[in-house]
Structure formats: C-alpha cells, structure tokens
Amino acid sequence: MSFAFPAKPLRFDALVVTPANQAAVSIIRQPANWPMPVFCVTGPRYSGLTTLLRAWCEETGGTYFTSNDFSRRKASQLGDLAGTFVAVDNADTVAANEKLLTFINQVTKEGGRLLLASSSSPSQWRVSSADLKSRLNSMPIVEVLPPDEAMLIGRLEAAAGRHYLKLEPEVIAYLAPRLDLTYEAIETFAEKLSHGVTTTGRAPSVPLAKEVLEAMGLAAPDEPSSS
16 A cells, blocks of 8 residues: 655755756746746756756745646637746647747747746757747747756766665665666666565665666676576
C-alpha cells in the first residue's frame, strides 16, 4: 500500500543550486531587470525547468501553465493575465502559435512578465508565423547547463528522497565518479535503485548501487562490467 502526501509548494530555497543552474536561477528571480518582458529558460531533459517555473510562480504570485493548458485557454482569459506574471512550460509545443504571439504582444503592452521554458532554443521552435518567428529569434535566453559534480550529488540525494530513500555518504562517494553527468541518468538511477530496494528488501548500499549501475550499462572505472 502506498500513501500520497500533499506536495509542498516549490520554492527557490529548496532547490539544488550550483554553477550549472546558478545563472538561470539568478536571472529569472529578477524579472524587473529582464531586458524584455518575455524571457526563456532552456535546459536538458530532467534539468528541473518545471521546478524553476513553479518556484518562480510561487515567489511572484504568478500563474503556471503547461503547454496544453495554455493552448486550451481562451484568448480573453489569457488577455486578463497580460499584466501579471505567467509561466508556460514546454512552450515549444504550444500548438496555438498565433495565441502565443498575441499573448507576447499583450504582455509587452500591459507590463507583465512571461517566462517560457523549453529543452530547445526559441530560434529552433517550429512556428508558422513570421511575426512569432521574429519574436522568438530576438528573445533573451538563459540556459541550465549539464550537471556538475555538486549538482549530481544534490540531485541524487533529492531524487532518492522522493523515493523515500537515504543515500549514505559512502554510496554518494561511490556514485559521484561513476554515474553519467546527465540529469536523465540521475533520475533513472534513483528509480532503478528504489525498485531494487523494494524487490530485494536490501538497503541502498554500495553493492546494490553497483548492481544498478551495471544494469544501466555503466561499468565502474576500476571494475569490469558484469556483462
């Protein structure tokens, strides 16, 4: 039996911040200093863009939209938010391109702030409108970089915590030089480790961590793979 606990509001002070995402966090937290009312934050998969947007909305009192939610909103409903703080996740997948262009123009006119997030640069988004394309090409961007070792450790501990696991220092020390420096690898490892703990009843130890790494095809530098 599993129990669901109420999700805590996402705030910046609860985020793992290292040089990999420090610039992004600093810039988006100062919307009054943005060079334009619309800003975009980009980053690799699982890099925490959704968390950044939700923390930003929590701090500013803004409204968070998934791309689907934004596309489904009536133009009049969006227009009412043009003077406020709005975040749109996976903005590159917003189907209603003209609606996005209209909202960008409204936010610019009404003095609001619009924060977009995507795994790719706005200049690479597929759009049919030349006017929107021009807007996207000139949009200021800040990027979340691939994880450094400090981010790897912090995100490992956070990911394990979401699975109700605690990683002892020796497990972290074992994993730090061996796990791929990608956000996806961190999340995949935590999920597979949780599965291993659940199915075997073993603690999240170094031997179990080694087995998980080998199952992911990641042989330790000083040890051959079991395959």
